[in-house]
Amino acid sequence: MKKFQKQLEVLVFQDLNGHFRMQNINEIEDLIKIISKLPGLGPKSAKRIVLKLINNKEELVKPLAATLAQVYKNVTRCNFCGSLKSNLYGCNNCQIKKKFDKICVVEDIADQWSIENSKIFQGYFHILGGTIASVGQRKEDLLINSLVDRVVKEDINEVILATSATVEGQTTAYYIQDSLKNTKAKVTKLAQGLPVGGEIESLDDGTLFSAFKNRSNLNTNSE
């Protein structure tokens, strides 16, 4: 009984079946609701996370709150390449000293990380931050004008469209291809070996490698 009361002090406890039970505390419920919105987490895992957090306030909640505040304050999207940047240090993508003649267009920064990890591609990245058909996505947010500027200013020879093999991804690729028609850059698209509905981020290195290697030229008709 004493042990039970002790656990009640933290307001979260496991019942005999190992299920977490919580009292209705607004702060905790709000936190669970927010955490369950994160990718890969449902209400059950969110409860476990919250339990871990409130049992480790000094070690976890305090630094987490401070880090979140820093991220909220300092991390923003780069208006030029679409990547994330710290306002304190600037954009990593835009500060690359190396000169490349290729640029790879991806939907998400996680796609860039996958492609970088696979070491398949050496060049610049442009992060759209979504697709044209994404709900609530405005065309201007995809930074396509900025992409066209970059292609011209950086004297880019090839623009590789690495959008997902979804209808939205392919519509976006078509729109970008059309926007680039007055530049001299060759526009290519990852090979159709991509699984239908495949998101770049979730592809293994082998599939990504063959998609890059077999990329098709989209402006063969205009040459």
Ligand SMILES: [Zn+2]
């Ligand atoms: Zn940038």
